[in-house]
Amino acid sequence: MQMLEWIRFASGVGLLLIGLGIFMLQLFGVFKFKYVLNRMHAAAMGDTLGIGVSLTGLMILSGFNLVSLKMALIIVFLWLASPVSSHLISRLEVVTNEHLAEHCELPEHLGEDELF
Amino acid sequence: MSKPIPEEEYRKKPLTRLLQWVGGEIDPFLETMETQKQQNQKPNERLIRKHRRDLDTVISMVHDQKHNKVYKLFRRFYKVASVVCCLALIAMLLTAVSYLPPVGAADNPSSNEVAAKYIEDGLQDTGAVNIVTGMILDYRAFDTFGESNVLFIATCTVLILLRSDKKKDKRQEEAEQRREQHYEPKDDSILQRITFLLFPIIVIYGIYVILNGHISPGGGFSGGAIIGAGLILYANAFGFEKLNRFFTEKTYKWISFVSLSFYCLAKSYSFFTGANHLESGIPLGEAGAILSSGLILPLNICVGLVVACTMYAFYTLFRKGGF
Numbered sequence: 342m343q344m345l346e347w348i349r350f351a352s353g354v355g356l357l358l359i360g361l362g363i364f365m366l367q368l369f370g371v372f373k374f375k376y377v378l379n380r381m382h383a384a385a386m387g388d389t390l391g392i393g394v395s396l397t398g399l400m401i402l403s404g405f406n407l408v409s410l411k412m413a414l415i416i417v418f419l420w421l422a423s424p425v426s427s428h429l430i431s432r433l434e435v436v437t438n439e440h441l442a443e444h445c446e447l448p449e450h451l452g453e454d455e456l457f
Numbered sequence: 458m459s460k461p462i463p464e465e466e467y468r469k470k471p472l473t474r475l476l477q478w479v480g481g482e483i484d485p486f487l488e489t490m491e492t493q494k495q496q497n498q499k500p501n502e503r504l505i506r507k508h509r510r511d512l513d514t515v516i517s518m519v520h521d522q523k524h525n526k527v528y529k530l531f532r533r534f535y536k537v538a539s540v541v542c543c544l545a546l547i548a549m550l551l552t553a554v555s556y557l558p559p560v561g562a563a564d565n566p567s568s569n570e571v572a573a574k575y576i577e578d579g580l581q582d583t584g585a586v587n588i589v590t591g592m593i594l595d596y597r598a599f600d601t602f603g604e605s606n607v608l609f610i611a612t613c614t615v616l617i618l619l620r621s622d623k624k625k626d627k628r629q630e631e632a633e634q635r636r637e638q639h640y641e642p643k644d645d646s647i648l649q650r651i652t653f654l655l656f657p658i659i660v661i662y663g664i665y666v667i668l669n670g671h672i673s674p675g676g677g678f679s680g681g682a683i684i685g686a687g688l689i690l691y692a693n694a695f696g697f698e699k700l701n702r703f704f705t706e707k708t709y710k711w712i713s714f715v716s717l718s719f720y721c722l723a724k725s726y727s728f729f730t731g732a733n734h735l736e737s738g739i740p741l742g743e744a745g746a747i748l749s750s751g752l753i754l755p756l757n758i759c760v761g762l763v764v765a766c767t768m769y770a771f772y773t774l775f776r777k778g779g780f
Binding site: 421425428429432 | 648
């Protein structure tokens with residue numbers, strides 16, 4: 342029994358630390374990159390993967406109860422909301438930036454109308 | 458008894474003139490003030506060219522980074538000074554924090570008889586398990602009333618500043634729509650599908666937070682903010698036409714008016730019955746139930762409605778200058 346408790350504690354703390362590491366990467370990326378799509382990628386990574394891993398760690402530490410259910414709902418909400426907001430930002434960037442080809446490769450056959 | 462007076466005399470009375478002026482029927486300065494027509498001003502081409510040349514010279518001298526020694530020095534000084542300022546600020550704040558009394562110590566200045574009174578008698582006086590709600594909506598309800606009115610007045614101010622009443626002709630409107638369509642892509646199917654899933658959940662969660670304000674953490678302000686955010690999400694995904702089917706300017710007006718006047722009347726009543734905000738005559742009920750703690754629940758609903766409407770009104774006013 343003691344062993345199981347230790348495994349639970351270790352895995353929970355481990356996941357929490359991994360999540361915090363991903364958050365550090367996110368912060369670093371947001372301030373390091375200059376172009377909006379790169380920064381958006383870094384920010385979205387923290388909002389989905391980072392929060393997912395850290396909250397899973399917290400759920401393991403908390404055990405099987407109502408608080409864990411709420412944390413699971415937070416994960417579901419953020420995994421629904423954050424990719425959509427990233428999608429909107431990238432779509433706005435693609436639509437409004439006239440010099441898009443300087444920053445990323447575009448498929449050549451794609452016309453102006455097919456982009457959006 | 459009063460005598461009937463002729464119409465000419467009636468028109469000259471100051472009260473009548475004031476009422477007419479308020480109503481916008483007459484302009485008291487119309488024939489008494491000397492006015493002059495504004496003359497068309499001709500732009501002085503020579504002066505404009507000179508200004509432009511001066512500006513170009515200044516800009517080229519300032520941004521000539523290779524030869525401008527002051528600029529170089531300033532860049533270096535700026536880097537050092539920003540680091541020094543940051544460090545000084547951090548040191549100051551940390552020093553100040555280290556002098557603060559420890560959290561929760563018995564002899565802190567904040568733990569005086571006021572807090573003790575709230576904690577000891579709050580549940581009995583207000584019937585709210587959440588002491589904070591009991592405080593802001595019962596002991597200090599007039600303060601919260603002022604806050605709700607501040608929100609309403611802020612909306613009115615933004616309305617005055619940003620309202621665009623101009624009727625556009627058809628071609629202008631179409632061009633604007635096309636521009637908006639181009640820069641702010643609507644009918645995004647991903648966003649619409651996710652909003653379709655999330656919007657009801659967000660609104661239900663907001664209602665839950667409002668209704669449970671006196672039992673658990675939450676209340677009118679936070680719940681109203683959640684509902685307002687949901688409305689903004691809906692407007693973003695489906696456009697204003699769809700939202701206007703259930704939320705128009707008229708709805709906004711009526712919700713704000715009814716909530717604020719109900720709040721005012723309810724709290725005036727308890728003020729009238731002894732000014733202690735406590736005995737409202739409404740039974741407090743069993744602490745912990747949804748229908749308990751007297752006036753706090755309806756007041757929470759009022760505050761929540763006002764906050765939700767204000768958030769949405771701000772968004773729509775800044776977005777397109779009207780509902």
